[in-house]
Amino acid sequence: MDNVLRTRAAYGHSCLVFREIICDNESKGKVVPSPACISLARWGEDLGWHWATVCRSSHGTRFSMAPRFLCPMTQCQVFTFLLLSLIRTSEGEFFISPLPKDLAAEHNYSAPSGHHPHVLYKRSAEQRIHGSTVTPDPPNPAYPYLRNHPRQHGKLQLQHFCGRRKKYAPKPPPEDRLYTPDEAGRAKRSPIPASTVGGLNVETLVVADRKMLEKHGRENVTTYILTVMNMVSSLFKDGTIGKDINIVVVSLLLLEQDPLGLSINHHADQSLNSFCQWQSGLMGKNGKRHDHAILLTGLDICSWKNEPCDTLGFAPISGMCNKYRSCTINEDTGLGLAFTIAHESGHNFGMIHDGEGNPCRKTEGNIMSPTLAGNNGVFSWSACSRQYLDRFLGTAQASCLVDEPRHIGQYKYPEQLPGQLYDADTQCKWQFGSKAKLCDLESLKDICKSLWCHRVGQRCETKFMPAAEGTTCGPNMWCRRGQCVRFGDLGPRAVHGQWSEWSKWSGCSRTCGGGVMSRERSCNKPRPQFNGKFCQGSSRAHQLCNAKTCPPSAVDFRAQQCAEYNSKPFRGWYYKWKPYTKVEAEDICKLYCIAEDFDFFFAMASKVKDGTSCSDARADVCVDGQCEPVGCDQVLGSKVTLDACGVCKGDNTTCRFYKGRYLQQHRASAYYPLVTIPVGARGIRVQILEVSSSSLAVRSLKRKYYLTGSWTADSPGKFRFAGTAFEHQRSFSRPESLQALGPTNETLVVEILLQGRNPGVVWEYNLPRSDKKHTYTWGLVRSECTAQCAGGRISTKAVCFQDQRTQVNSSLCNPQTKPAAGSQLCNTHPCPAYWEPGEWGSCSRSCGGGQQARAVRCLRRVSYQRQEAVEPSLCPAVAPARTQPCQAQTCPPQWGSGAWSQCSKTCGRGLRKRTVFCRSSDAVVVLDRMCEPQHKPKAQETCVMRRCPKNDRLQWFTTPWGECSVSCGPGAQKRELRCGERNPRGEYAEFPLRRCRNLPKPAPELQQACSKGACPRPASGRTPGAAAPGWYTSPWQQCSVSCGGGVQVRSVHCLRGGRPTAGCQSSQRPITSRACNTQFCTAPSPAAGEGQTCTDSFGWCHQVPQHGLCNHKFYGQKCCKSCSRKIW
Known part of the structure; x- marks a missing residue:
């Protein structure tokens, strides 16, 4: 023990192991207390474990529960109780309930943090608001292929009760989470058997936080917790649950401080996630884990925020036995905590609130009702809760509940009932505060149905919770089973349930192929009461119906169910759904469908219709979401099978077995017969001995190939022919094989399509045994003519007949008497004339609808290799079409243009323009970019309307003489001949020379000599060749225009002695151009x-x-x- 403690402390984990498990012993209606002691641990402020042994009394109780196959959920599906209060006065009964937030905001009501404004109204007024109750929609049966699904719940408006409203999921989880399965490897276990010896054991870890210890005291908390768990155990022992479930407490852990890795606060969701993760690492001394973990907290928890609110408990749906999700958190409210624990554990068993997505009513006294209130002080389980429990126990996940808890030791426990340990005043304090006490009412015995309490200066009120068993309800009176009876009396005698008569059989779920019909009975003759036992056995019975085989044209039953969703939008889109069966064995009875042409599948329904086949390989069918066996005797639930001879419950003695092998080698690649399998054969198996490129083939006697015909090997799969299903297996790593159960309804010939060396083939089958002696004779079988005209061939073959009726293997006949076989011509007459169309020619248009033609001839086949042309009158009256439309697709847009505009000039060269646009085939103008730009027509071009008339005022004129070409000495000056028009002022308007080309051109002198005077002599002593350099200019040329501003240019050279030189000063260089004729043109x-x-x-x-x-x-x-x- 010390080693275990040190190990757990080192890892920051904790575990408590009972010295003994309290056992349930009940005899003749009297409870015999079972002695036991437990060792409990607490996590102290010194961060260490402290141990003690405590002995207490329990009545008919075994403490137990534990988790397995689940994952921690940050946003999990949870449920909580709804609690209300009622105040009774001499004037009547009143409800008190929280004011809705929208009304509080509308009327500007506010309250301190953690408080909430309430409304008070008479109970009679409640009858007027029944119509406002809101129930959530039933759950959608279609779920994606995920391991967890979010369950969204609507708000609940409580009827008949008021006070502190305890409601679940005030903030629904916004997203779902994916989790990995438990590593313990238990997911593949079989579901729990229908009857388990000794019942189901929920080995339970109970953890109490620091607030619980502060509230009840370290000395009293253990007794209190065991008393609560005793009540929980009795609730799960109630006969209305329909199962024998033992809640076995295997560990009790008291926390004075939060251990490492565990965080507990007001936020129930976060605290539960932390607790579930933390407890998943705990392990018992014997190396076993608990099945279920329960956290008891003294905090006022809230499911969606870290502040106190109306939440009582939180639990994942269907989390039982999961290592990470078999856990709950429960707020301490006194002995009523037992009902919270039972409720939340019920959710862990997969139970949903009564009246939410199920036909059960939200009845007072039902443990899974959304409201916590007893029915005359009695709590029970509804029919829906039993159905949810049965469904969960039918899954492999529930297998952790089968094993028995191990006993460690035995010690004596006290025998007091909860009400004896905690009187009515104490129970009032736990429910309404430290100052609350039992109401002093005249009818004190009413507390056995509803405990009425009052606080100082306030009226009596109740939460409709009965006083605990054993609570004093009057002088020498105590509460037992909701009634106030004399002390020592056990209360009303237990009434054990009895079954009613069976109902009539329902209609068959299918018209053929094996449907299911059912009948029901109820445990109400009488109902179990006062802890009486529930009826033993099943409330529903099923049997097969309409077992005849469906016609070949019938649609598969599972495919019909998927096709029903073709007309229903899936996330806004319509798909064609087909069955998807490649799922885990435990999901085979869910309706999974895959969208045709899409790579996703979806669970369209939580279960298929009754009578749906579990698989094609066996006759088992789905019933109420579970795959139930069907025997060869066509009895549901039977496991009787056929023997190899096809006899139900047979011993393989009614048939004869045949087997052989084929090892003959051949040079050519061809089809070679292996074995002829007669009609009625069963247990057919043919297998190639080695991996080979050769293939197995199957054909009929009429050479119709069912497998691997036309020199083409078929892919592996399932084939149906000859009245049975054949499974063809072939892979790169295993030899090819062919198997069928049979029986066959025609004779089959198994061949091998040999490719190279024969790898060897073995075969076997069996036939019904017959004591009659058979005769075997040869017979000739003629084939049909291979052609109906133009010459075919008929072949004959010798075959072996049994009793001259049934063809059998040739080895049974005498080979010496085998007749010869051969072939002959048949049907040599010409075939009827027929039309033979030729290939279509090219289309007349590339788009927009054209025509194409072809040649059509009338031919007649006169032999296998020859045909001849004949008169068209010999062919059928209707000849194939010789023309047909083609290229009907719309033509692409083309360029179009409008008419040319008038020429911009009435004479001479001008421009004309037009509009160019892109136009579709239907004459609609579209954007230019839709046409090919390289083919766009011109939008403008030059034009000449006529030659302009002759201008009489045009004439040749000469420009003024230019400047002398030298600055001294002899030079030359020039002028130019130009074309122009002279205005009345004597000024010329110059025109291009071509305008005067029709006028006589004068020949004036355009150059003349000029002199600027003698050049200065050189300085004395200088030779003429040594004259100083100087700038010399030519005369100004004619102005470039006659008006409007032109330019005149001249040449400037640096000369010395008439020769170019570079010695001139650049600052003295004359200008080379100047403006001229700057006047405006007329x-x-x-x-x-x-x-x-x-x-x-x-x-x-x-x-x-x-x-x-x-x-x-x-x-x-x-x-x-x-x-x-x-x-x-």
């Missing part, structure tokens, strides 16, 4: 300008003539007015 008359208006396009146009840019094409056009203005 605006043309309307006649000359074709009626066009001359305007300026920009505000800066007045600067254009100042810079001599009027002759520029752009500036001249855009600043026409400024360039034509006269300069004064």
Whole structure:
């Protein structure tokens, strides 16, 4: 023990092991107390374990429970109780309930932190608000393929009760979590048998936190906890639960401080997650884990925030036996804590609140009712709770409850009942506070049904919880089973339940293929009362019906169920659903469907319809979500099987077994027969001895291949022919095999399609044994003609017949009398004429609908290899079409254009424009980018309407003489001949020379001699060749324009003695260009300008003539007015 303690302390974990387990001994209606002692541990402030031995009394109790196959859930599915209070006065009964938050906000009510405003109203007023009760929608049967599913619950509005409303899931979990299965390897165990000897044991760890110790005191808390667990055990022993469940406390742990890894606060969700994770690492001294862990806290917990609120308990759904989820948290409320523990443990068993997604009513006194209130002081389990429990116990997860807890020692326990240990005043203090006491009512015995208490200066009130068993209810009276009886009396005698008569059989779930019909009975003749036993046996019975085979055209029953969801939207989309059966064995009776053409499957329903086959390999069927065996006797639940001969309950003696092997080698690759299997064969097995490229083939006597025909090997799978199912197996690592149960309804020939060396083949089958002696004779079998016309062949083959009726293996006939076989021609007449269409020609259009043609000939086959053309009249009246439409698809958009505009000039060269657009095939204008840009037509082009008329005012004129080409000495000056028009002021408007090409061209002198005077003589002593260099300029050339600003240029050279030199001073160099004819050009008359208006396009146009840019094409056009203005 010390070694275990040190090890646990070192890891920060804790565990308590009982010295003995309290046993249940009941005889003749009297409870015989069982002596026992336990060792309990507490985690002290010194972070160490402290141990003590405590002995107490228990009545008919075994303490136990534990977790296994579950995972910790941060956002788990949880349930809690609803508690209310009622105040009774001389004026009547009143309810008190919390004010809804929306009404509190509307009326600006507020309260300190942790408090809540309440409303008070008469009980009679409750009848007027029944219609406001809200019930949650039934759970959706379709779930994705996840290991956990979120269960969302609606808000509950309580009827008939008021006070502190205890409700579950005030903040539903926002997301689901994925968890890995328990590493302990228990998930594959079989479900619990229907009848388990000694009942089911829930080995339970109970942990009490620091607040519990502070509330009850270290000396009293152990007795209190064991008393509560005693009550829990009696609730699970109640006959209405329908099962023998023992709650066995195997460990009790008292925490003076939170151990490492465990965090407990007001937030029930967070605390439960921490506790579930922490307890998953605890282990008993004997190396065994507990099945279930219960955390008792003295804090006022809340399911969704770290503040006190109305939550009483929290538990994962179906968490029992899971290592990480078989755990609950329960708020201490006095002895009523026992009902909270039973309720939350019920959720761990997979139970849902009565009236929420099930037909049971929210009846007072039901342990799984959303409201915690007894029915005349008695609590029981509803039919729905029993059904949920049965469903959970039918799963492999529940297998942890089968094993027996190990006894460690035996000690004596006291015999007091809970009410003897804790009187009514103490129970009132636990429910309503330290100042509460039992109400002094005239009818004190009512406390056995509802404990009425009052606080100083307040009215009597109740939470509709009965006083504990054994509580004094009057002089020499105590409470037993909800009634106030004389002390020593055990109360009402236990009434054991008895079954009612069976109901009529229901309709069959299927019309063929083996459906299921059921009948029911109820445990109500009489119902179990006062801890009476529930009826033994099942409340439902099933049997097969309509077992005849469905017709081949019938749709698979599971496929029908999946197809029902084709017309229902799945997450906003419609899919075609097919069955998906590649799931775990325990999920085979859930309706999993896979979306056709999509790679996902989904659980569309929690269970398939009754009578759905579990698998194609056996006759078992699903009943109420569980796969039930079906024997060969067609009895549901029977495990009787067929023998190898196909006889139900047979011993393999009614048939004869045949086997052989084929080892013959061949050179050519071809089909070679292995064995002929007769009609009625069973247990067929054919296997190639080695991995090979050769393949097994099966055909009929008429050479119809069922497997591997036409030199093509079939893939492995299941094939149905000859009246039975064949399983064809083939892989790269295992030899090919073929198996069938039989019986066959036709003779089959098994062949091998040999590819190379024969690897060897073995075969076997069996036939019904017959004592009759058979005769075996040869017969000739003629095949059908291979062609109906133009020459075919008929082949004959010798085959062996049994009794001249049934074809059998040739080895049974005498080979010496085997007749010869051969073939002959048949049906040599020509075949009827037929039309033979040729290939289609190309389409007349690439899009938008065209035509294509082909040749059609009338032919007739006259032999196997020859055909001839004949008159079309010999062919059928209706000939194949010779033309057909083609390329009907819409043409792509094409460029289109409008009409050309008029030419911009009435004479001479001008421009014309048109609109170019992209147009679809239906003449709708679309965006240009939809057409091919390289094929876009031109939007404008040059045009010449006519030659402009001759201008009579045009004439040749000469420019002024330019400057002399030298600055001294003899030189030359030049002038140019130009074309222009002279205005009345004598000024010329220059035109291109081509305008005067039709005028006689004069020949004036364009160059003449000039002199600027004698050049200065060189300085004395210098030779002429040594004259100083100087700048020399040519005459100015003619101005580039006659008006509007032009440019004149001249050449400038540095010369010395008439020769170029580089000795001139650059600062004295003359200019080489200057502006000329800067006056504005005269605006043309309307006649000359074709009626066009001359305007300026920009505000800066007045600067254009100042810079001599009027002759520029752009500036001249855009600043026409400024360039034509006269300069004064």
